[in-house]
Amino acid sequence: MKKGKRALLYGIGIVAALVAVFVYYYITLPAINIHSSGFWFFLLALIAAAAVVCAARKAGKEYRKFGKNARIDWKGWKPLRLFAGVFIAVLAVYLIGDLLSSPIINAKKYQQLLTVEERNFTDDVREVDYSTIPLLDKDSATLLGDRKMGSLVEMVSQFEAADDYTQINYQGKPVRVTPLVYASPIKWLTNQRKGIPAYIMIDMTTQDTEVVMLEEGIRYSKSEYFNRNLYRHLRFRFPTYIFDDQLFFEIDESGTPYWVCPVKKFNIGLFGGQTVGRVVLCNAITGECVDYAVEDVPQWIDKVYSAELLMDLYDYHGVLVHGYFNSVLGQKDCIRTTEGYNYIALDDDVWVYTGLTSVNGDQSNVGFALMNQRTMETRYYKVEGATETSAMASAEGQVQNLKYQASFPLLLNISGEPTYFVALKDGAGLVKKYAMINVEKYQWVAIGDTVQECERNYSQLLETNGIESTRTEDLKKVTGVIEVIAPVVIEGNTHYYICLEGQEGIFDVDLSNEDLIGIVRYQEGDRISLSCEEGAGLHSVADIP
Numbered sequence: 001m002k003k004g005k006r007a008l009l010y011g012i013g014i015v016a017a018l019v020a021v022f023v024y025y026y027i028t029l030p031a032i033n034i035h036s037s038g039f040w041f042f043l044l045a046l047i048a049a050a051a052v053v054c055a056a057r058k059a060g061k062e063y064r065k066f067g068k069n070a071r072i073d074w075k076g077w078k079p080l081r082l083f084a085g086v087f088i089a090v091l092a093v094y095l096i097g098d099l100l101s102s103p104i105i106n107a108k109k110y111q112q113l114l115t116v117e118e119r120n121f122t123d124d125v126r127e128v129d130y131s132t133i134p135l136l137d138k139d140s141a142t143l144l145g146d147r148k149m150g151s152l153v154e155m156v157s158q159f160e161a162a163d164d165y166t167q168i169n170y171q172g173k174p175v176r177v178t179p180l181v182y183a184s185p186i187k188w189l190t191n192q193r194k195g196i197p198a199y200i201m202i203d204m205t206t207q208d209t210e211v212v213m214l215e216e217g218i219r220y221s222k223s224e225y226f227n228r229n230l231y232r233h234l235r236f237r238f239p240t241y242i243f244d245d246q247l248f249f250e251i252d253e254s255g256t257p258y259w260v261c262p263v264k265k266f267n268i269g270l271f272g273g274q275t276v277g278r279v280v281l282c283n284a285i286t287g288e289c290v291d292y293a294v295e296d297v298p299q300w301i302d303k304v305y306s307a308e309l310l311m312d313l314y315d316y317h318g319v320l321v322h323g324y325f326n327s328v329l330g331q332k333d334c335i336r337t338t339e340g341y342n343y344i345a346l347d348d349d350v351w352v353y354t355g356l357t358s359v360n361g362d363q364s365n366v367g368f369a370l371m372n373q374r375t376m377e378t379r380y381y382k383v384e385g386a387t388e389t390s391a392m393a394s395a396e397g398q399v400q401n402l403k404y405q406a407s408f409p410l411l412l413n414i415s416g417e418p419t420y421f422v423a424l425k426d427g428a429g430l431v432k433k434y435a436m437i438n439v440e441k442y443q444w445v446a447i448g449d450t451v452q453e454c455e456r457n458y459s460q461l462l463e464t465n466g467i468e469s470t471r472t473e474d475l476k477k478v479t480g481v482i483e484v485i486a487p488v489v490i491e492g493n494t495h496y497y498i499c500l501e502g503q504e505g506i507f508d509v510d511l512s513n514e515d516l517i518g519i520v521r522y523q524e525g526d527r528i529s530l531s532c533e534e535g536a537g538l539h540s541v542a543d544i545p
Contacts, residue, residue, distance in 0.1 A: 017053050021046065029235045031242045035266045040094045044087060051083035101272030103316065107324040109268050110316040113275060116369070119379045124346070124370070125413040132345060133451065134167065134174040134204030135423060135431065137407040141165045141176045143429045145200045148209040155180070155211075158187050161200055162223070164249045167343050167350060168302040171253060174204040174345050179249050179257065179284070181223035188225060195219040195285070199249070199257055218257055220287045222247070228287070234261055234280060237289055242266075244276070248303040249284070257284040262294075262304055275313070275376070279304055295375075302350040303373045310352050310371040311337045314378065319359065327359075334359045335366055338387050340408045349374050353411050355388050356380070363390050365439075368411065368418075383418050386442035391420040394442050395435035399424060404432060412436075414455065415462055438462075450493065452540060453512050476539070478503060479529045482522060496520075498528075498541075507532055509541045518544055 024045060030038030058077065103110045136144070145161040159180040167176050179199045182188035195217025202209045222230050234243055244262040251257050258281055265277030279297050281290045297304060318335040319327045327334055338355035345351075350373050355365040367382040386394070392406035405427075409420035418439040423431045424447075434451055436458040438444040446461050448454025462468075480500030488495050496509040496519050507530055509519045522528055531543035 014053065017049055021049060026232070029231055031235070031240060033240045033242055035264075035270055036242045037094075037271065040090065043090055047083060047087045047090065051080070051087075054079050054083070097270035101266075101269030103272075103320060104324050106268045106272060107320045107327075110273060111320040112317075113267065113273055114313040114317045114376070114378055116314075116317055116378045116380050119381060121381045121383055121418055122413060122416050124379065124381075125344070125411070125418075127413055127415075132172075132174060132205060133410065133412070133421070134343065134345075135434075135451065136176070136202065136204050136207060137342075137423070138165050138167075138176070140407070140423070140425065140429060140431060141202050141204070144202055144207065144209045145178060148200060148211060149180075152211060155198070157183070158191055159183055159196065159198075162221075162249070165202075166248050166250055166303060167204070168250050169345050169348055169350060170201070170251060172348075174343075176202045176204060177249060177251055177257075179218055179221055181221065185225070188223070192224070192228075196221060196223075199251070201251070212255060214257070214285070216285050218284045220259070220282060220284055230259055230261075230282070233287055234282065234289070238263075238280060238291070241278070241280070243280075244306065244309075246306045246308075250301060250303065252298075252300050258282060259284055260301055260303055262306075265294075274309070276304055276309075297374065299348070301374060305371070305373050305376050307341050307343075307352045307371075307373070310373070310376070310378070311341060311354055313376075314354070314356075314369055314371065318356065331359050337369070338365065338389070340388055342408050342410050344370060344411060346370070357387055363387055381418075383439055385418070385439035386420075386437070388420065391437040391439070391442050392422060394437055394445055395420075395422050395424060395447075398435065398445050398447050399433060402432070403427070406435065409437070411439075414458060415467055417462065417467060419458070441465075450510070450512065452510055456513055476532050477529070478507070478532060478539075480527070482524050482526050482528055485522060485524055498530075500528075505539050507539045507541050509544075516541060516544055 025042065028038060028042070030036055030042040033039055099105070142163065142165060145165065149156050149161050160183050162178045162181045164178040165176040166178065167174060177199055180196045182191060197217050198211050198213045199218070200209065201212055220228055220230050220233050224230065227233065227236070230247060234241070242264040244264055248260040249257065250260050261280040261282055262276040263278040263280060265275050267273035267275060276294050279292045279294055281292065281301070294304060315336050321333050326332055335356050336359050338357050341352050341354040343350050344353050351370040352373060353368065353370055355368045357365050363386065365385055365387050367380055367384070370379045388409050391409055395406045396404060404424035406422040406424055409422045412419045412421050414436065420437040420439060422435050422437070424433040424435055426432050434448050434454040436446045436454055444461055444465065446454055446458035448457050478500065480503050482498055483501045484499040486497050488497055494511045496511065498507040498509065500507065509516050511517060511519070529545045530541050531545060532539040532541045
């Protein structure tokens with residue numbers, strides 16, 4: 001074979017190898033960072049590819065020289081020993097680095113990753129405001145989102161709701177938001193020019209579901225392909241950043257959609273002690289990215305640390321308190337998070353709530369933790385009582401004939417008592433009833449068809465057991481002349497809506513509360529006194545003195 005042809009074949013081989021490396025990088029997107037496991041696998045793949053190219057070149061020379069009688073002495077080939085040595089050395093560095101980063105060697109460092117402050121429950125968790133209670137869990141929100149999409153005939157054939165459903169605080173209320181995604185690659189091909197036209201927002205207190213249409217479509221998302229795919233867009237902009245597996249979809253106070261992209265920080269060795277060091281905020285419409293240090297993220301961002309990461313960090317803090325071997329053998333003073341979590345809105349931030357129990361797996365909690373998803377601030381509250389699963393079983397036992405399933409509890413402060421609040425759902429996933437269970441005495445269970453009825457029954461239960469309700473201290477006293485009074489039926493219960501002369505808002509009198517039945521004697525023009533709870537335009541009447 002002529003030298004020119006051989007050079008051409010070598011060139012083609014090298015180009016093919018480079019294309020294969022690029023395709024591998026384009027698909028797997030490893031960070032060029034020694035703290036990334038993907039980077040080390042990419043490096044090993046490069047060494048292996050270089051060895052194959054050199055071996056092919058040597059084999060070609062031997063066959064050209066000796067033809068079918070060629071015998072290649074691979075054992076004596078120095079480049080093979082060199083490639084093998086480099087490959088083994090890189091693999092050894094990776095394995096040793098992994099070992100030296102593990103909790104076995106660095107138990108104390110892992111235990112100190114999280115700073116935990118012990119606090120008083122009633123000081124931090126204020127008396128419950130029913131206008132801010134998120135009544136839906138993610139499963140129920142997903143069901144509502146899918147139903148809303150099903151009603152939009154012009155969009156449901158092209159798009160689907162993503163399964164993100166990020167819980168955030170939006171304009172002072174808890175909501176879940178999720179973008180739409182292309183229904184299939186073909187639907188992407190026909191719609192990608194304009195992008196994704198909307199996202200879904202669900203009010204967690206009223207269950208109102210809205211498809212928010214955008215003037216310009218979302219062009220950068222997880223469901224895009226090629227360079228507009230969110231992960232690929234971030235990798236090419238920030239080749240050395242190791243992004244967290246969970247990228248959060250959020251909206252700012254004006255409703256503009258963003259992706260909140262946490263960047264991993266490894267505090268122990270090469271691969272250990274993961275927290276978050278930086279945050280990249282990506283505009284979902286324009287793709288513009290802003291890079292923040294984790295302590296400088298804007299206040300409106302609610303999710304930087306995933307709930308799973310925070311729970312892992314707390315487990316390190318609680319289990320490794322006396323070292324690694326104690327966590328495996330003696331397990332003295334070891335506590336861990338319970339199976340599951342929920343969210344609480346405090347001071348315009350979203351906090352992860354989870355119970356804390358001993359590692360022995362008993363059915364009682366030694367306390368619970370609140371962990372801020374924006375700042376990683378962690379608070380511990382020493383409140384002994386039932387685990388969340390025990391409370392869920394207790395609530396289900398009250399309606400066992402109906403076979404309702406309890407959602408994971410929220411933690412509320414009712415009359416100074418830590419209280420689990422759960423929604424009871426039927427087989428179709430629809431919320432049918434609500435339950436409140438006392439954390440410390442989980443046999444105290446109250447059920448109601450509405451939140452107000454459930455709370456009323458729970459307060460009566462507390463009073464029966466010698467605990468006075470403090471709700472009346474926060475009630476607003478209003479006196480005025482009835483301008484309008486009208487009965488309405490809501491979810492099978494009769495309410496009276498009242499407007500008073502010179503007073504803003506509407507006063508809601510729920511007749512499922514027998515103490516308020518006397519409202520039927522009033523008419524327009526009568527003077528009335530009301531004790532009510534503040535609400536956004538609608539004030540819930542708790543008493544008619």
